[in-house]
Amino acid sequence: MFEFGRELRRIFRNQGRMDADPSLYELLNLQMLIAQGRELDIEGGRVSTKNRFSPYLEASQVWREYARRTGDPVALRRAATAAENAGKEARNTVDAAIAALEQAQTCILSYDLFETAELLPSAEDLLAGGRAAIQDDEALRARFNRVESQLAARLAVKQGISEDLELAMLAMSHIDRAVERADKRVQRSHSNADKIEAAQARFERGDLLMMVGLDRCDSTLMLAVIKDFQALKDRLDAAYEPVTYSRVLLRLAMAHVWKGEIEGRPEVISEGIALLSSDDEPVDFEHSPLDWVAHKQALAMGLQALGELTLSEEVYEKAMQIYDLALKRPLQKGLALRGQLINNRAGCLAKHAEIKGDMRTLDKAEADFKAELRVCKPDADPVGWAILQTNLARLYVARGDISGFMMERTEAAYALEAAVEIFEEQGVKSLARAAKVQLDRVREKA
Numbered sequence: 001m002f003e004f005g006r007e008l009r010r011i012f013r014n015q016g017r018m019d020a021d022p023s024l025y026e027l028l029n030l031q032m033l034i035a036q037g038r039e040l041d042i043e044g045g046r047v048s049t050k051n052r053f054s055p056y057l058e059a060s061q062v063w064r065e066y067a068r069r070t071g072d073p074v075a076l077r078r079a080a081t082a083a084e085n086a087g088k089e090a091r092n093t094v095d096a097a098i099a100a101l102e103q104a105q106t107c108i109l110s111y112d113l114f115e116t117a118e119l120l121p122s123a124e125d126l127l128a129g130g131r132a133a134i135q136d137d138e139a140l141r142a143r144f145n146r147v148e149s150q151l152a153a154r155l156a157v158k159q160g161i162s163e164d165l166e167l168a169m170l171a172m173s174h175i176d177r178a179v180e181r182a183d184k185r186v187q188r189s190h191s192n193a194d195k196i197e198a199a200q201a202r203f204e205r206g207d208l209l210m211m212v213g214l215d216r217c218d219s220t221l222m223l224a225v226i227k228d229f230q231a232l233k234d235r236l237d238a239a240y241e242p243v244t245y246s247r248v249l250l251r252l253a254m255a256h257v258w259k260g261e262i263e264g265r266p267e268v269i270s271e272g273i274a275l276l277s278s279d280d281e282p283v284d285f286e287h288s289p290l291d292w293v294a295h296k297q298a299l300a301m302g303l304q305a306l307g308e309l310t311l312s313e314e315v316y317e318k319a320m321q322i323y324d325l326a327l328k329r330p331l332q333k334g335l336a337l338r339g340q341l342i343n344n345r346a347g348c349l350a351k352h353a354e355i356k357g358d359m360r361t362l363d364k365a366e367a368d369f370k371a372e373l374r375v376c377k378p379d380a381d382p383v384g385w386a387i388l389q390t391n392l393a394r395l396y397v398a399r400g401d402i403s404g405f406m407m408e409r410t411e412a413a414y415a416l417e418a419a420v421e422i423f424e425e426q427g428v429k430s431l432a433r434a435a436k437v438q439l440d441r442v443r444e445k446a
Contacts, residue, residue, distance in 0.1 A: 023192030025065045026243045029287055033069075037062040037078065044085060053095050056086035060102045064109060069243070069288040071113050071332045079106045093133035097140065100130030101147060108150050115336050115427050117158060123151050142181040146201050149174035153204050158429070162215055168208060175205045192240065199244050202232055206251050214258055222259035226252065238282045246282035246291045249275055250298055257302040266309045273302040285329060290337060296326035297341050304348045308355060316352045323348060339383045339428055346391035354398040362399050366392065383426050386419035390435045393419075397441060412442045 028036065040059035044052045060082035067075035083106055087099035107123035110116045127148055134140045152171035161168045182198035206225045213221030229252040238245040256272030259265075276299040285292040303319035306312070323345035331338040346369070353365040369392045378385040393412035400409070416439040423432035 023196050023241065025062065026196070026241055030066065030070065033062055033066045037066065037075075041078070041082065044082070044089075051091075052089040053086050053091060053099075056082050056089060057099060057102060060086060060106065064102075064106055067113070068109055069290055071290055071335045071337070073114070073332065073334070076106065076110055076113070079109075094135070094137060094140070097130035097133040097144075100126045101140075101144060104130070104151070105147055108147070108154065111154060113336060114334050115429065117427060117429065120151065120154060120158070127151065139185065142178070142185055143197070145174070145181055146178040146197060146204075149178040149201065149204050153208050156208070157211065161212055165212065168212060172205070172208060175201065175208065179205060195235070196241060196244050199232055199236065199241075199248060202228060203247060203251065206255070210251070210255060210258060213262070217262050219259045219262040222255045222262065225255040226259065229255065242282045243288055243291060246288070246295065249282060250291075250295055253302065254298050257298070257305050261305045261309075264309060266306055269302055269306045269309065273299065273306065276302065289329065289331075290335075293326050293329060293331065293337060293341065296322055297337075297344060300326070300348070301344060304344075304351070308351065311355060316348070319348055320345070320352075333381055333383070334426075336428070339387065339431060342384050343387045343391070343431060343434075346387055347394075350391045350394045350398070353395060354401075357402055359399070359402065362395055362402070366395050369395065378422070382422045383428055383431070386422040386426075386435070387431065389415040389419045390431070390438060393438055393442065397438070409442060413439065416442060 025033065037059055040055045040062060043049055044055040044059060049055065060079045063075045063079035063082060066072065067079060080103065083099055083102040086102065087096060090096040090099055104123040104126040107119040107126070110119050111123075127144065131144050131148075134144060149171065152167075152174045156167035156171040159167050178201040179198070182194070182201045185194045186198050206229060209221045209225050213219070213225075229248055233245070233248050233252060236245045236248060253272040253275040256275065257269050260268030260270075260272065276295055281292070281295070283291050300319045300322035303315050303322065307315035307319060323341065326341055327345065331341075349365050349368060353361045369388055373385065373388050373392070376385045376388060393415040396408040396412040400407070416435050419435045420432055420439065423429070423435060
């Protein structure tokens with residue numbers, strides 16, 4: 001859309017420097033983001049640059065956007081370094097608070113991408129220190145509120161929402177306040193940047209509501225998310241906010257899928273599938289790889305849910321094709337999204353065999369998993385190997401349920417114990433918890 005160079009600098013330039021605007025970042029492809037980030041790094045490090053804070057701060061924002069779209073750990077490190085440099089070049093307490101906010105957002109993104117839970121306390125400290133300096137700056141206070149709500153939501157999920165909703169309710173109060181403030185900013189400014197920040201605040205609310213709704217099998221929460229994101233979708237323009245629009249569409253579709261799954265209504269699931277099946281995708285793989293993969297995973301999950309309700313072989317096969325299509329794309333090995341994708345694909349294969357309930361299908365699924373295990377080496381891809389082991393054990397449990405006697409109990413327990421150990425070593429807490437549940441199920445059959 002833009003030719004990077006003189007014209008791009010003219011569009012971005014504001015009083016002699018590049019002005020940060022996340023709404024414009026969405027229009028830049030990955031190559032343009034890299035060029036922009038490098039140029040800002042150079043500008044910040046140049047001896048002749050009088051104000052180094054601004055280019056370093058924007059460099060951090062650009063590299064963070066690149067990391068969010070690609071999962072590139074190098075870009076994450078560059079974002080963190082640039083934010084730290086901005087903090088060192090802060091001219092006053094407000095600048096220091098803005099730099100701390102940027103560092104906190106980079107910590108949270110690292111957790112989202114790689115489940116680096118040890119960075120969440122760092123984000124908490126940065127936000128606490130920065131908030132003390134923002135004084136009466138309403139716009140900055142609103143941004144702090146939004147990022148604090150992000151952190152609160154992640155801490156609640158990390159703690160677990162199955163038994164105690166206290167942290168989730170606390171997070172929701174933060175999120176509601178962030179949404180309210182962000183909406184007021186949009187009403188006053190009508191700017192695309194504020195519109196995107198308001199959408200991001202709603203992402204937090206929708207994600208948490210859907211998680212609680214799934215845990216409680218409460219379709220009314222899914223309906224609330226559908227209404228909110230349908231209204232948000234109608235306010236966005238896919239041509240000018242393609243990445244944000246893509247993320248809204250994903251959540252709207254998954255809310256339909258999970259509502260249909262809870263209520264046992266295939267037609268509601270089909271609505272979600274239709275939202276993700278358009279030939280006119282908001283973003284392609286080259287523009288935002290992780291968003292593209294997340295869309296394919298959501299489509300496969302929708303098809304899998306539909307297959308479970310309708311017992312359709314054809315729908316299950318289509319779901320497996322979509323999972324395979326997404327896994328063909330190169331993804332960083334430590335990415336949480338990659339682990340989810342491998343796990344969901346394996347779960348789809350295992351669930352299909354369970355639903356059919358015949359030994360022939362289970363034997364075929366077992367052979368497929370073992371073939372993949374022969375290729376997947378635990379040293380090279382420990383998480384992928386552990387996921388395959390977990391789902392192989394799931395097949396053994398299903399076979400035991402059908403036959404009334406679990407012959408592979410020892411093999412299943414060994415596989416799950418090894419998987420739990422690897423998940424915990426790699427910091428993949430969600431998969432570790434799921435594997436422990438399966439291990440308890442195996443031990444109960446002893």
